[in-house]
Amino acid sequence: MRRVPLPRRLRLFFATGVAAMLALAATGTASAIQPGGITDEARLMNELFWIVTIAGLAVFVLVGAALVYAMIRYRRQGDELPPQFHGGAKIEAAMVGVPVVIVIALFTISMITLVQIDDKAEDDALTIEVTGFQFSWQFAYNMDDLGTNTDAAAEGTIAIIGTPQNDPVLVMPVDEPVEFLLKSNDVIHSFYVKDFLYKLDLIPGRENSFTVTARETGDFSAQCAELCGTNHALMRFVVRVVERDEFDAWVAEEAARQLGTGTRVSASGQ
């Protein structure tokens, strides 16, 4: 068998390496363009993403470098059989030990992040009851459960009900924990707000909940992320994060409009 000369093998190797690096860079750029999220929870998840990505890249570079070194340094030098040996306690221990340490570290960091993200809101936090239906959303606010500034004696519920033609707007205050209670009366939907870096299913017969603290105001587009029927694609909505006083003014306005006439809007009705 004729040996392929080293320069050509090296060229092949580097071409493959450059292609792999370009592919990686493209992925990296896509992630860099992807916003890190607007909630405390999203930022924690984003941090975890970068920790895992950088750890993965470090392993890739170290293993790649060791591979290149071994390929060049120990390439076939001639027809003489190199020294043969069996086993290597130190190397074997390192090859088992290092990955175990990395896996334990990543598991621990992930668990800590998971627990922080799953942290439930205090009872006095604003609760928004989200009901998904074919094919839009209802967002209901109990007047006695509005977070800061709540009048515990207030009665009634205000609700924003969307239609497939008219995307509903979910209004929430910035800088305070908001709890979402997710329900469905028909099929499984999924509450997905890209800028929360989070989605959670709405399952008939059960109540899912999660809590976020938004840190940026603005309008953020969101949608159902579970194929739920013909008009699934029309199940969009907008999350509008506003300052607390703007939220209070909005609630007052909706309450006057929806409750002032004596018509009580039921949270469970569609």
Ligand SMILES: [Cu+2]
């Ligand atoms: Cu849906």
